[in-house]
Amino acid sequence: MNGQPDAIPEQKSPRSSTPGLGWEEFSRELVEFFASIKLAMFLFLFIAITATIGTVIQQNERPESYIQEYGESTYRWFLRLGFIDVYHTWWFTSLLGLLCVNSLTCFYKRFPGVWRSMKQDRVSVSLDFVKGMKQQAEVSIANSKEVVAQQLAQHFIEKGYKVLAKNDPGEVTLYATKGVLGRVGAHMAHLSATVIIIGGLIGTYYGFQEFGVCLEGQTYHIPRGNFDLKVDKFWIDYHENGSVKSYNSTLTVIDGGQSVVTKTISVNDPLVYKGIWFYQSSYGDSWDQIEVARINIKDKETDKVLKTVDLEWQKEQAVPELDLKLSITDFVADFAFNSTEKKVFSKTVEHANPAIRLAVNERSTVQSTPWIFYQFPDLFDIKESKYQFELVGYKPKKFTGLQIAKNPGINIVWTGSTMIVVGITLSSFIFHRRIWMKILPAPEGVTVYIGGTTHKSQIDFQREFRKLTEKLQSLSASPSRISGA
Amino acid sequence: MVRSLFLFDMTFWLYLAALTLYIAYLFARRPVMTLAPAGHSADNFDERDGAWATQLGQIATLITVFGWLVNTGALFTRAFERMQTSGTFAPWSNQFEAMAYVSWAIILGYVLLELRYKIKAIGAFVVGIGFIAMGAASLLPYRYQTAEPLVPALNSYWIYIHVSITLTSYAAFAMAGGLGVMYLFKERAERRGSTSRFYAAFPDLETIDELGYKAITIGFPLLAFGIILGAMWANYAWGGYWSWDPKETWSLIVWLIYGAYIHARMTRGWEGHRAAIYAVFGFLMVIFCFWGVNFLLSGLHAYA
Numbered sequence: 150m151n152g153q154p155d156a157i158p159e160q161k162s163p164r165s166s167t168p169g170l171g172w173e174e175f176s177r178e179l180v181e182f183f184a185s186i187k188l189a190m191f192l193f194l195f196i197a198i199t200a201t202i203g204t205v206i207q208q209n210e211r212p213e214s215y216i217q218e219y220g221e222s223t224y225r226w227f228l229r230l231g232f233i234d235v236y237h238t239w240w241f242t243s244l245l246g247l248l249c250v251n252s253l254t255c256f257y258k259r260f261p262g263v264w265r266s267m268k269q270d271r272v273s274v275s276l277d278f279v280k281g282m283k284q285q286a287e288v289s290i291a292n293s294k295e296v297v298a299q300q301l302a303q304h305f306i307e308k309g310y311k312v313l314a315k316n317d318p319g320e321v322t323l324y325a326t327k328g329v330l331g332r333v334g335a336h337m338a339h340l341s342a343t344v345i346i347i348g349g350l351i352g353t354y355y356g357f358q359e360f361g362v363c364l365e366g367q368t369y370h371i372p373r374g375n376f377d378l379k380v381d382k383f384w385i386d387y388h389e390n391g392s393v394k395s396y397n398s399t400l401t402v403i404d405g406g407q408s409v410v411t412k413t414i415s416v417n418d419p420l421v422y423k424g425i426w427f428y429q430s431s432y433g434d435s436w437d438q439i440e441v442a443r444i445n446i447k448d449k450e451t452d453k454v455l456k457t458v459d460l461e462w463q464k465e466q467a468v469p470e471l472d473l474k475l476s477i478t479d480f481v482a483d484f485a486f487n488s489t490e491k492k493v494f495s496k497t498v499e500h501a502n503p504a505i506r507l508a509v510n511e512r513s514t515v516q517s518t519p520w521i522f523y524q525f526p527d528l529f530d531i532k533e534s535k536y537q538f539e540l541v542g543y544k545p546k547k548f549t550g551l552q553i554a555k556n557p558g559i560n561i562v563w564t565g566s567t568m569i570v571v572g573i574t575l576s577s578f579i580f581h582r583r584i585w586m587k588i589l590p591a592p593e594g595v596t597v598y599i600g601g602t603t604h605k606s607q608i609d610f611q612r613e614f615r616k617l618t619e620k621l622q623s624l625s626a627s628p629s630r631i632s633g634a
Numbered sequence: 635m636v637r638s639l640f641l642f643d644m645t646f647w648l649y650l651a652a653l654t655l656y657i658a659y660l661f662a663r664r665p666v667m668t669l670a671p672a673g674h675s676a677d678n679f680d681e682r683d684g685a686w687a688t689q690l691g692q693i694a695t696l697i698t699v700f701g702w703l704v705n706t707g708a709l710f711t712r713a714f715e716r717m718q719t720s721g722t723f724a725p726w727s728n729q730f731e732a733m734a735y736v737s738w739a740i741i742l743g744y745v746l747l748e749l750r751y752k753i754k755a756i757g758a759f760v761v762g763i764g765f766i767a768m769g770a771a772s773l774l775p776y777r778y779q780t781a782e783p784l785v786p787a788l789n790s791y792w793i794y795i796h797v798s799i800t801l802t803s804y805a806a807f808a809m810a811g812g813l814g815v816m817y818l819f820k821e822r823a824e825r826r827g828s829t830s831r832f833y834a835a836f837p838d839l840e841t842i843d844e845l846g847y848k849a850i851t852i853g854f855p856l857l858a859f860g861i862i863l864g865a866m867w868a869n870y871a872w873g874g875y876w877s878w879d880p881k882e883t884w885s886l887i888v889w890l891i892y893g894a895y896i897h898a899r900m901t902r903g904w905e906g907h908r909a910a911i912y913a914v915f916g917f918l919m920v921i922f923c924f925w926g927v928n929f930l931l932s933g934l935h936a937y938a
């Protein structure tokens with residue numbers, strides 16, 4: 150770090166001169182490689198660059214939309230490279246894995262040094278070492294070396310430093326240090342990457358995420374939790390200006406035949422039961438049910454509207470004056486017909502071509518169940534009937550979209566997240582400072598040689614150091630000479 | 635609405651005035667390159683300034699502080715207006731407010747920096763960025779500037795902390811970007827052997843470099859915290875803490891870019907020139923993450 154002496158010297162053990170590829174040599178090189186900051190920088194940047202791909206190319210779309218936008222051959226390349234689901238490709242996952250290996254190796258290689266310097270540190274250093282530091286000064290003080298040492302130690306202790314002293318014949322060496330926690334923080338951050346990724350993996354393998362479309366009044370079985378969920382109510386709140394304020398569902402959990410919890414969930418306020426979370430995720434118009442429909446009953450001959458009725462979903466309603474009984478039995482939002490199965494279904498969830506199936510009972514003799522189209526009123530005709538039925542409007546039933554998720558790894562992820570935030574914060578705001586002082590006898594009193602280093606925040610340290618030398622001067626009773634760095 | 639918009643407008647003009655004054659300060663007549671005594675380079679910038687420069691510098695600082703107070707007032711007023719229309723108060727709920735908040739945070743950071751290190755020359759660059767942020771906010775169409783009620787997904791107490799912390803980290807990176815530009819200016823002048831008094835007010839390269847680094851070491855944990863709060867919010871609102879949505883991916887990208895920087899600082903050769911260029915590049919990425927993603931890419935976050 151800025152090429153200054155470090156308490157954790159690179160462990161360059163003497164190498165054997167034979168250039169053989171021994172296992173030890175190899176494993177040392179391997180650790181060296183995986184613990185290197187260069188690899189870390191490469192990974193950081195490479196992950197950053199590849200992560201942009203998924204933000205530019207829409208992920209997990211249908212093939213047609215890629216072909217339409219990029220052409221067929223490009224799409225084939227996308228498939229080959231995994232660009233349509235970048236974040237789950239083997240190579241992207243490997244990069245993340247490599248980052249874990251990298252930071253763990255770094256921890257393995259460097260943390261013991263940090264630990265040692267927390268426990269014990271190098272006190273005795275040579276005079277040249279002190280003089281060679283980036284921040285250094287030399288002060289003469291007319292006092293005995295014991296007194297000066299005492300006062301200096303006192304000063305540093307007051308400033309929150311840890312002070313170690315060594316009394317050698319003819320000289321006293323003081324060592325003051327502070328802020329090693331900053332380094333510990335860095336290593337906490339290094340471990341956190343792996344913790345987060347482990348939590349993520351557990352979530353992927355043992356958790357699930359599903360989307361459920363639920364209707365008011367229905368009860369759904371949740372097989373993964375082995376309980377039932379009843380949707381009591383769904384509604385939307387609006388702001389004064391008409392925009393949606395929130396949408397809400399009242400849910401009741403039924404476990405073992407009994408109602409256990411009832412809660413109204415809304416966006417940003419989920420229900421949690423047995424580790425399964427129910428989120429208010431969306432809402433929409435149901436595509437196979439409606440609440441009411443408005444029907445015009447026309448006289449075929451005169452083409453006059455005889456009556457308009459509002460029919461509720463699957464409830465028979467009598468129109469006595471026309472001798473009719475009507476009910477809506479089915480609804481599709483986007484009419485389509487499967488000719489092999491002879492079944493009507495909704496092609497999409499959009500209300501593109503809505504149709505209802507009307508059960509008509511006329512004078513108890515004519516019975517028919519025609520499909521009536523909103524957009525094509527004349528399509529179906531009941532021959533024996535006097536009347537023509539027209540669908541003039543309907544109110545779709547709203548469904549509530551619930552996200553149902555369970556993630557057993559989540560607390561591990563949050564643990565790792567806390568580690569990363571605390572770790573980086575410690576390392577950003579606490580910097581490791583080490584100051585050595587050598588007190589040597591001089592003709593009148595003592596000369597104090599003082600030198601210090603930090604691994605970052607040089608200007609703050611420079612200020613602190615200047616204050617310190619000023620303080621030293623004030624300690625000396627006699628005029629002193631100072632030489633700053 | 636009108637009241638806060640008036641105050642935001644006033645902030646804009648005050649920042650413009652402050653920026654002009656800081657630039658004038660740089661051009662003001664002062665003794666050419668009186669070098670401070672060794673070891674005293676960081677502290678005694680006032681001593682280097684001549685009479686004019688000193689006065690200009692003082693007025694610039696005053697106007698900046700005043701502008702910042704008006705900015706604060708504008709944000710509070712906006713919070714109050716939000717409270718009335720929709721019952722939430724976070725005055726950083728749309729692009730316009732977010733930019734006004736970022737410029738507030740940049741200027742606050744600058745004022746603190748000036749108080750601590752007494753280097754006014756930085757104002758020309760950093761107040762400049764704060765001003766540009768405020769200016770870009772004012773250029774947004776009116777419909778973006780009003781306090782529309784929040785869409786349900788944003789209507790949560792998480793918005794208070796997640797958004798403000800992320801935006802504060804952007805401000806720190808903006809500061810580092812400004813210092814990077816300043817470094818490159820000064821470096822070029824030195825290489826050409828310029829003795830222009832323009833540069834006499836600049837701190838030495840090492841100080842600019844260190845301050846830039848410091849700004850990044852403040853932004854880096856803030857962004858990490860902001861991203862994680864975002865993940866917690868997502869877990870609460872969407873049912874998954876990470877969905878690789880463009881906005882969250884881009885903030886991770888920005889974080890990784892600065893992560894590379896933090897580690898690069900520890901290897902030789904990554905101070906000074908390279909670090910300055912990198913800080914400017916990083917800031918451009920922040921701008922993209924902040925603006926570009928909202929306007930160019932689609933996703934769950936595109937609420938502006």
Ligand code: HEM
Pocket residue numbers: 183184185186187189248251252253255259263332335336338339342569572573576577604605893896897900
């Ligand atoms: C995975 C995410 C990582 C995060 C969040 C992270 C974070 C940090 C932080 C905040 C620091 C302190 C920087 C400073 O003091 O200015 C640091 C230091 C360091 N990082 Fe990382 N880092 C990560 C990965 C890595 C990797 C993969 C390596 C592999 C070489 C690495 C190597 C180092 C080294 C050697 C230090 C200096 C440690 C010390 O001061 O004793 N980091 N890291």
